[in-house]
Amino acid sequence: MSTATGPGRAGAVAEGSDALLSVTGLTKHFPIRRGLLQRQVGAVQAVDGLTFDLARGETLSLVGESGCGKTTTGRLLTRLLEPSAGSIRFEGRDITHLSTGRMRPLRRDVQMIFQDPYGSLNPRHTVGTIVGAPFRLQSVKTDKGIKRTVQDLLELVGLSPEHYNRYPHEFSGGQRQRIGIARALALSPKLIVADEPVSALDVSIQAQVINLLEDLQEEFGLTYVVIAHDLSVVRHMSDRVAVMYLGNLVELAGRDALYAQPMHPYTTALMSAVPLPDTRRRGARERIRLQGDVPSPINPPPACRFSTRCWKAQEVCRTVAPELVELRPGHRVACHFPENVDVPTPAATPEAVDS
Amino acid sequence: MIRRVIGAIILLFIVSAVVFAIFFLVPRIGGASVDDLASRYVGKSAGAEQIHQTAIRLGFTDPIWVQYGRFVKGIVAGADYNYGAGIEHCPAPCLGYSFLTQNPVLPDLLDRLPVTISLASGAAFLWLLGGVATGVLSALRRGSVLDRTTMGIALAGVSLPIFFTGLLSLSIFSYGLGWTAPGGANPMDASTPWDWAYRLLLPWITLAFLYAAAYARLTRAGMLETMNEDYIRTARAKGLRERDVVVKHGLRAALTPILTIFGLDLGLLLGGAILTETTFSLPGIGQYAVQAVTNNDLPKVLGVTLLGAAFIIVANLVVDLLYAVVDPRVRAS
Amino acid sequence: MTSTVDRARFDSLSPVEGLGGLGRPPADAFLSVRDLQVHFPTDDGLVRSVDGLSFDVARGRTLGIVGESGSGKSVTSMSVMGLHKPGTVRMSGSILLDGQELVGADSDTVRALRGKRMAMIFQDPLSAMHPFYTVGHQIVEAYRVHHNVSRAVAYKHAIDMLGRVGIPQPRSRVDDYPHQFSGGMRQRAMIAMALSCDPELLIADEPTTALDVTVQAQILDLIRDLQAEFSSAVILITHDLGVVAELADDILVMYAGRAVEYSAAEQIFERPQQPYTWGLLASMPRMDRARTERLRPIPGTPPSLITVPSGCPFHPRCAYADLTEGLSRTQRPPFREVLADHHIACHLTSAQRRDIWDNEIRETL
């Protein structure tokens, strides 16, 4: 169902399809300024040349370690940040450099849920004010009046309508995350970018919120971009997974294909590093231990950014940047020496997305 | 670093220009003529002609920038002055001559500097020691009787004026009990260091008390914060003695912001010194400044202001450098 | 070190309550905790952070303590280390370190043990190290508290320790400040500091929570290797069941300041017996399974530790509370041995548990 259309569009779902969002060469460099004249002395290359499409109704997860640019990508997609290069098209329309004013109608369609359920809610506003804010900002009229609508939303996310006049500090972490979700849902968006929606929550509460997000997706046909570093959560929630390393997209594949046969060495290492809650497999798993830490995005290694920690690295990895190419249908990898290429595709691997 | 020093020098010029403007331009804008200004520098009986002559001699009739230029030139290159009794050369850096006494300003200032420095350094030592020690003790015994009493005293210390504490202590300890030197004893005339300290003891304590109170409160707040840090828990987990935990880990971190404030306070000390020197009749810079202002003796005022500004700017520089020494994280960036 | 006087203290505790259902400490236990209670009086009321906790750790073994946020894991570790501020805490029960009673012990006695016989590493290695001292200085300090050696000798030892925890070029990194280290290196340095005096008990409180997975894997390997080398007793505190599954020999599951299940790691993962443990395992999304059906969250939220629910503190969230004829609501379930070396706190009968396990739980795990 999907074919690459040249190196620039290697992450495309399908040619001119009904992709809700398509991103090409998306880049964000944060300038570093020093001194009296604030001269630019360098840049944090937070996100560098991402290309992918997002189909309607799917959940795409962005995974990777701290600082690899997941949050920055999320903020670029929702246009809370201005891209340094590349383009973003939403429903076919180029929104890369839309001004704040022209973005406003779009804000109804694209919403973000934040990681920190404590910091992202204004402690001086009531739950009603917080969840009702999108209506006021967009001057949207509702049939039943804002209060009634907000109370319906609260019920939808598993809170009680009586919570309308309470303040965020009266709620637990999981409940606060529900408030954030209710706020994001207020204007019936098409796309929700959820930045680490459950990582601040305890396991038992995590499951409640994950289930809620899944139910809402089913009910309203939402499209999700889920940002997470927990590979277990990602496996549970996503249709497709994009693995990032130091600002680059290194692998993009359907969930089952990625977990069954990761091709990028980094993905392999990442997966083998996750401790499994299973004592029987202790010692039986093949382990790949990466040395050292992620390098700084200010001075990323040349060509393949993973080459400083990769056990398969050769000279070519340090001189020629690997392109993100489709090695199997729907499975794209940026590596000169990918893993699992000779293994036959498992019969059970489903298509990346069913549209 | 060099940029800092150049910045500091530019700042000094700006300060001098502003002071110059305040004493010259503002009265003129307010409608005073040059003769009105000059009349303050001659006897009451002088006639209009004599006053006008004085105005010309003092250079008041020249445009303001010429006057300012002359002043700056004096600092950089020295200047010649004609006060009627022949031309006198005043070598650089020349802050000019007092209009009133016709003494050069700089030597006068330098003469008085040791007194002020004696006062300031002794008081600074006392307040740092006393303030920090009480701050640490109160923080460690938070909520105890000791904490509440010292913080009560500290609150009083911050709010009581030096005149009051100074005169009170003078009357009790010096005139009443005779334990300390009476006011007006010039410490620079002392024959032994012991005598020097004896003469300065009461002024030190009075001045230090004001600051110590503020420092005690600062230290206490800082200690309460740092003693809750994770690294304090680590220090305890190593099995360090509580005293080492408090001093080497807690105080070390809590002192850093205090050091900054200490530097600034040292620079600003002139304000405290003015009141203390006046109260105890010490012939220091502060007293000189008071005289200069009451007499409207412009070169003196300018001199004191510049010296004060230089103090503050240098103190700031030193603090910045020290900060890099005590906090390795600052050094890196 | 074992003192008969302290052993005698045990006999004075009431046999059932006092020993928290675990009985007298086994001979090989290096650390034995019995019926530990740690309460904090606050303006809002008495916080019962730990309320009747018992466990043992032997040399060369690793005990994993798991539980959700606020279940009392850190308070437990701080109690063993004697790091609670005196005057703010009420502690009772017994903590025996190699036979020596720590509850109520003189603070200087406990201090002398800290760092030497028991050491601790913390969650956030950046804030846990003093920003103004070099890494080397901080290790030297830890070593010299307990060893009467010169600075130079201790410095050599610090370099040695940094090398052993896998810091590259320890000789040149020893004079770096913590902020010059990366997160993983900081945690290595913390471990070097904790192990500098060769402690027999190492408590690691969420040692990898602040780290990335790839670095977490390095640190967990390191702890495992060092434990084999030093054969110390290790307490590993975490909320990540994966981490304990990798490292722990025994697992203690805590809920609301109490132990709810305590057994060998294999038992906990393969034959858990307690409804809260079931809930915890079932609510976890798993990376190693292709399961796509819905997760089964535990309903509700963890209780307040000031107004702990009556009876079994888990009863408002427990799906099986109704099966106990009201006992769950009124009586605190005793911590008892239901299988060999397998303790739980639950009123369900073994027949009921077997039934639930066979019909509801087994296939979901």
Ligand SMILES: Nc1ncnc2c1ncn2[C@@H]1O[C@H](COP(=O)(O)OP(=O)(O)OP(=O)(O)O)[C@@H](O)[C@H]1O
């Ligand atoms: N406003 C900014 N100015 C400068 N650098 C920034 C800014 N925002 C992010 N960065 C840098 O960009 C890089 C990517 O950051 P980002 O927050 O996107 O990472 P992340 O993948 O979300 O990490 P985490 O898992 O820790 O949330 C980091 O090195 C970060 O320091």
Ligand SMILES: Nc1ncnc2c1ncn2[C@@H]1O[C@H](COP(=O)(O)OP(=O)(O)OP(=O)(O)O)[C@@H](O)[C@H]1O
């Ligand atoms: N000094 C104290 N005074 C009052 N309450 C305290 C104190 N220390 C801890 N508590 C309370 O005790 C309870 C248990 O805290 P603890 O830190 O042991 O939890 P934890 O299991 O380590 O959780 P986490 O996973 O979040 O670290 C919490 O509710 C906490 O608020």
Ligand code: SF4
């Ligand atoms: S391109 Fe080379 S260095 Fe990069 S991941 Fe592939 S093998 Fe490793």
Ligand code: SF4
């Ligand atoms: S005692 Fe009752 S409420 Fe508690 S875990 Fe057992 S069945 Fe559930």
Ligand SMILES: [Mg+2]
């Ligand atoms: Mg982020």
Ligand SMILES: [Mg+2]
């Ligand atoms: Mg904790």
